[in-house]
Amino acid sequence: MPQLDPLHKFKKQFEQFIENNPNVKSAARSASQIPESAKAVIILSPLSLQHRFSRNWVSKSYKKTIVERPERLLASCMGIAAAITMYPALFTLKSSDNRQSSLLSSHVLKVHGSDWPKELLRLCRGAKEKIGRKQVEVPDEWNVGDIYLCEETVYALRGSIGAVEYGVDSIFKGEVNKDTANRAFVAIRPPGHHSHAATPSGFCLLNNAHIAVEYAADTYGVTHAVILDFDLHHGDGTQDICWKRAGFKADDIQDAKGEYNEFDKKFAEFPKVGYFSMHDINSFPTELNYASKDKVKDASTCIMDAHDVNIWNIHLLPYETEEEFNKLYQTRYRTLFAKADEFFKAAKLSMAKDGKPFKGLVVMSAGFDASEYEQVSMQRHGVNVPTSFYSTFTKDALKLAQMHTNGKIISLLEGGYSDAAIASGVFSHLIGLQNQNWITEWGSAQVVKEIVRGCKPRWKPYKTRKAGDVIRIWAEEVIRLGRSMITEFEELLFSDGLVSDFNVPRVTRSRHSEVVAKLELQDASSLPRSDTPTPKERKSASAGSNNTNGSTTTKQVPFVEQDLINGTDDEDDENYVYDEELNKTFNRTVEDIAIDDISRHLETLELVQEFAERPKEPIRARPATQPQHNHDHQQQHHHHHQQAANYQRTNATAPGGYRVPSNDTTRHLRNSRTSKFLNIEDSDISMISNVSPSKKHFIRGGSSGRYKS
Numbered sequence: 148m149p150q151l152d153p154l155h156k157f158k159k160q161f162e163q164f165i166e167n168n169p170n171v172k173s174a175a176r177s178a179s180q181i182p183e184s185a186k187a188v189i190i191l192s193p194l195s196l197q198h199r200f201s202r203n204w205v206s207k208s209y210k211k212t213i214v215e216r217p218e219r220l221l222a223s224c225m226g227i228a229a230a231i232t233m234y235p236a237l238f239t240l241k242s243s244d245n246r247q248s249s250l251l252s253s254h255v256l257k258v259h260g261s262d263w264p265k266e267l268l269r270l271c272r273g274a275k276e277k278i279g280r281k282q283v284e285v286p287d288e289w290n291v292g293d294i295y296l297c298e299e300t301v302y303a304l305r306g307s308i309g310a311v312e313y314g315v316d317s318i319f320k321g322e323v324n325k326d327t328a329n330r331a332f333v334a335i336r337p338p339g340h341h342s343h344a345a346t347p348s349g350f351c352l353l354n355n356a357h358i359a360v361e362y363a364a365d366t367y368g369v370t371h372a373v374i375l376d377f378d379l380h381h382g383d384g385t386q387d388i389c390w391k392r393a394g395f396k397a398d399d400i401q402d403a404k405g406e407y408n409e410f411d412k413k414f415a416e417f418p419k420v421g422y423f424s425m426h427d428i429n430s431f432p433t434e435l436n437y438a439s440k441d442k443v444k445d446a447s448t449c450i451m452d453a454h455d456v457n458i459w460n461i462h463l464l465p466y467e468t469e470e471e472f473n474k475l476y477q478t479r480y481r482t483l484f485a486k487a488d489e490f491f492k493a494a495k496l497s498m499a500k501d502g503k504p505f506k507g508l509v510v511m512s513a514g515f516d517a518s519e520y521e522q523v524s525m526q527r528h529g530v531n532v533p534t535s536f537y538s539t540f541t542k543d544a545l546k547l548a549q550m551h552t553n554g555k556i557i558s559l560l561e562g563g564y565s566d567a568a569i570a571s572g573v574f575s576h577l578i579g580l581q582n583q584n585w586i587t588e589w590g591s592a593q594v595v596k597e598i599v600r601g602c603k604p605r606w607k608p609y610k611t612r613k614a615g616d617v618i619r620i621w622a623e624e625v626i627r628l629g630r631s632m633i634t635e636f637e638e639l640l641f642s643d644g645l646v647s648d649f650n651v652p653r654v655t656r657s658r659h660s661e662v663v664a665k666l667e668l669q670d671a672s673s674l675p676r677s678d679t680p681t682p683k684e685r686k687s688a689s690a691g692s693n694n695t696n697g698s699t700t701t702k703q704v705p706f707v708e709q710d711l712i713n714g715t716d717d718e719d720d721e722n723y724v725y726d727e728e729l730n731k732t733f734n735r736t737v738e739d740i741a742i743d744d745i746s747r748h749l750e751t752l753e754l755v756q757e758f759a760e761r762p763k764e765p766i767r768a769r770p771a772t773q774p775q776h777n778h779d780h781q782q783q784h785h786h787h788h789q790q791a792a793n794y795q796r797t798n799a800t801a802p803g804g805y806r807v808p809s810n811d812t813t814r815h816l817r818n819s820r821t822s823k824f825l826n827i828e829d830s831d832i833s834m835i836s837n838v839s840p841s842k843k844h845f846i847r848g849g850s851s852g853r854y855k856s
Contacts, residue, residue, distance in 0.1 A: 153193065153244035153634060160631040164232070164624050170738075175235040183239070187580045188317040188331040189227055191242045193633045194306025195220055195336045196640075197299040201274070204281045212292060214525070214564040215337055215350035218602060220633065221640055222566040223334040225598050226573025228628035229589075230581075232621065233740060237581050239328065240632070241317065246309030247302070250353075254361035255308065258354055258388060260400045263345035267352060271301040294347050304353060307335040311359045312366075314557050319367040329554035330545070330580050332513070334573075338561040340382030340512045341432065344391055345399040348384060349431055355559050356510050357388050357420070364418035369508045371494040373487045373551075375544055376424040377537075378514025378561045379463075379526065381446040383432050385512065386458055389422045393455035412454070421457035421490035423483040427517070428462040429528040451486060452493050459486040463517065463530045472533060484543050491551035507552035509544055513537075515563030515572030520595055522565045534571045534590035541579030556580075566599040574598075586736045593729055594618055601626030604641050613725055617734040 152158070165175050178186075196217045200210065231238050249255070250264040274284040275298040284296050314333040321327045339356060341349030356374050363369040374389075376382045391397040396411035407413050426446065431437060433446045448458050461480060466472040491507055498505040515521070519531045541558075548556040558580065563569040571590055578585050588594065597618055600606060606626060612619050630636060 153242040154240065154632070156631040156634055157240065157628065160627050161231075161235075164628060165235070167624065171232075171235055178236040181236055183326050183328050186237055186239045186328055187577065188239045188241060188314070188328045189577070190310050190314045190317065190331060190333040190335075191224070191240070191244075191633055192220070192306050192310035192333070192335045193242065193244050193635045194247065195303050195310070195334075196633070196635055197297075197306070198303035198337055199297055199299070200295045201278050201297040202281075202283070202295065203278070213295065215293075217336070218566070218640060219336055219560075219563065219569055220334060221629070221636060222563075222569035222599065222602050223560060223573050224629035224632045224636075225566070225570040225601050225625060226575075227332075227334070227577065227632065228625045229570070229574040229598060230577035231628065232625055233578065233589075233737075234581060234583060237583075238577070241313065242633070243306065243310035243313045246313050247305040248308040248312055250301070250304060250308070252308065254365050255353065255358055257361050258357045259344055260397075262401070264353075266345075267304070267347075268301060271296055271298060274298050274300070289347065290349075293349050294352070300352075303337070307337075307355060308353070308358060310335050311355055311559065312362050314559075315359055315363045315366070318555050318557060319363065322367075329548070330556050330558075332558045332560075332573075332577060332580060334560050336560065338378075338514065339559070340376060340378060340385045340514070340561050341380070342384040343387045343399055344384075344397040346384075349380065350562075351384060354384050354388055356382075356385055356512050357392075359510055359557060359559065360418055360420055360508065363508050367506070368504075369506050370417050370419070370498065370503070371491065371505065372418055372420045372508040372510055373490060373547070374420060374422050374510045374512060375483065375487065375540075375547075376422070376426070376512035376514070376561070377517065377532075377540055378424075378512055379427050379517035379521070379530075380431050380514070380562060381426040381428075381433060381460065382422070382424055382512055382561075383442065383445055386422050386424070386445060386448070386460075389420050389458060390456065392416070392418075392420055395454075415455035419455060419457075419494065421459075421487060423459045423487050424512075425461045425463060425480050425483060427526075427528055427530045429530070430526075434528075451489060457486075457490045459483060463532070465529050469533065472536075476536070476539065480540075481543065484547050487547055488550070491547075495551075507555070509548040509552055509556040511541070511544055511556065511558035512561045513558045513572075513576055514561030515568045515576075518563065518565075518568035518572045520565060520567035520571050520592075521563070522568075525564055534575050534595075535585050535587065537572050537575035538579035538585035541576050542582055545580070545582055566602040567595050570598050570602070571595045588729065588733045588736055591729060591733075593726055594622070594733065597622035598625055601629055606630070615727070615730055616725060617730045617737070621733075621737070 161175075165172050199217055200213045227238075227240070231240070250268055255264055270285065274296045277284040278297070283291055285291055285294055310333050314331040317331050318328050335355060337350050337352055339351045339354045339358075341347075342351035342354040344354075356376075360369065360372040360374070363372070374382075374385055376385065387397065391400070392415065394413045394415040396407050396413075428443070428446055429435065433443050446460055447462070448460055450456050450458050459482070461483060464475055464479070466475060487509075494507070495505050515537070516525055517530070517532045518537075519533055521531065544556060545554070548554050558576065560573075563572055575585055575590060578589075600622070608623050609619060630641075
């Protein structure tokens with residue numbers, strides 16, 4: 148019996164979206180005329196839902212402290228859907244529904260050693276029995292407030308590895324035909340950048356970024372990779388594995404004797420990886436009362452081209468105004484790209500000297516918990532970034548990739564724990580991944596609030612709304628698209644039971660996937676078992692167990708309680724204040740996109756070979772006093788692409804759709820609102836070359852196609 152297309156609900160909903168909004172119909176239909184290389188691929192991972200908190204005996208208040216939850220994928224889908232509604236022809240949606248890979252795959256073992264994946268499988272196998280006895284399912288030395296397991300966690304991990312591989316395949320497979328996407332975003336969980344070689348931490352069990360690099364090296368010959376990490380928290384696991392890659396003995400892995408010299412060092416092996424992170428030094432894992440001296444030093448390490456180590460850390464600083472953040476970005480945070488550029492240039496020279504081919508990759512650890520919309524309890528040290536940052540940072544990453552990796556870049560979801568932070572952050576990130584302009588109104592509190600309504604299990608459309616309430620009309624389209632992306636949402640998130648309950652049903656899997664997963668568990672069963680409860684396990688301890696008086700005891704954990712779902716639809720209606728001016732400006736930005744030539748969108752992704760072959764100077768952060776170039780020149784058209792010649796402007800109005808004017812493009816909106824937070828010209832490349840900023844250049848596109856599985 149043929150399997151149902153995992154995206155069938157989304158495709159039907161997308162068709163409905165197009166019918167409801169004739170103004171985007173031509174743009175959406177032009178997707179088949181746009182090459183795959185001009186699109187960004189988005190990979191969904193339904194199996195990631197299977198990892199859940201299953202200690203059913205703990206109190207509801209304790210469950211709220213477990214912020215790494217399956218619902219995070221739903222919030223991600225809201226951000227994905229928002230980006231698709233703006234540029235329906237520039238994204239390709241795929242599902243890794245049937246892509247599962249072994250935890251014992253060679254590229255996983257090269258990152259984590261042979262013991263840790265087997266131990267993880269064994270712990271997953273024993274989780275159900277322990278939880279059934281009301282015992283903590285993870286070892287006592289773990290922070291049980293951050294890390295949890297269930298029997299189905301193995302499926303989530305296999306699905307996440309498969310999704311990462313699928314993302315890498317999407318940007319490399321078929322590249323000889325020059326019709327392959329260059330950019331991919333993979334929505335997976337649990338996150339990975341706190342995972343060390345053999346030690347889990349901070350919600351993370353396997354290091355997704357390093358697995359992506361190793362798979363790309365094994366499968367496509369990648370020799371060097373840069374990992375750009377903008378999560379609020381330092382990716383201590385990712386950084387430690389970079390030391391391991393450089394040939395230094397990992398503290399948590401018992402490597403074979405004789406491989407290392409007296410200083411615990413051996414020759415570095417390929418692929419070689421540089422790690423470049425911006426984070427809050429006062430947050431986990433360097434938070435007061437949790438951080439050791441070594442952790443603080445690790446999160447502050449800056450070293451380049453020494454003993455095969457390339458690491459650069461920058462600490463986030465508080466800011467009061469948009470202009471102040473702009474200066475911080477230009478003079479401080481942008482330094483990460485200068486150092487990444489330095490790493491790639493040195494790598495190219497070294498490989499050329501040795502007569503070996505160089506092949507690069509940019510990996511983004513995309514955590515959104517530094518967002519201005521993250522819960523205060525997560526950001527209790529007063530440090531965040533504006534939503535527009537994610538678009539701007541991503542555009543700079545594209546420029547780096549254009550110069551060194553033929554545009555190849557893959558982004559993996561890391562942190563972000565409030566629905567608002569994830570949805571708005573992913574939205575901004577994806578707009579940047581396609582090198583399009585982020586509009587300030589898109590990140591306004593009202594717009595974000597309307598989108599995240601769709602994260603409520605029992606979301607319902609508004610009963611009434613104003614005719615001119617464009618934001619609510621648009622948001623409900625986004626919500627319908629987002630909730631339709633993963634069919635398992637219906638079973639696991641929208642049903643009467645909560646996903647955190649012990650008896651949540653499994654996602655249906657293919658027979659082949661079931662057999663392979665069971666074989667892995669059986670392989671792990673040959674290892675010594677430690678299921679016998681220890682005295683510590685019998686205690687109520689840190690995960691909370693029922694005491695004789697019925698109360699629950701808990702241990703304070705770095706990630707504290709959050710209110711994950713606020714209010715009801717009725718309350719939203721009662722408290723809603725219609726902002727006429729915001730709706731007008733929001734509508735004009737939508738009009739601007741809808742009636743503009745699709746060729747302009749493609750221009751921003753176009754590759755200028757002359758620029759790609761030109762000699763470069765080292766990347767530098769732009770001085771804070773450097774003036775902004777005139778955006779009017781940036782908006783000037785070059786030649787129109789022949790494949791977009793059939794793009795038609797529409798002056799139709801549909802029930803529930805956006806109003807589209809008959810006049811010419813409102814280009815002034817992009818000039819006045821674009822990059823309001825960051826006074827940086829989108830096409831500026833002065834930070835990465837000596838090319839005159841008065842000449843326009845474009846980021847190379849990738850290929851595209853309709854939404855598919």
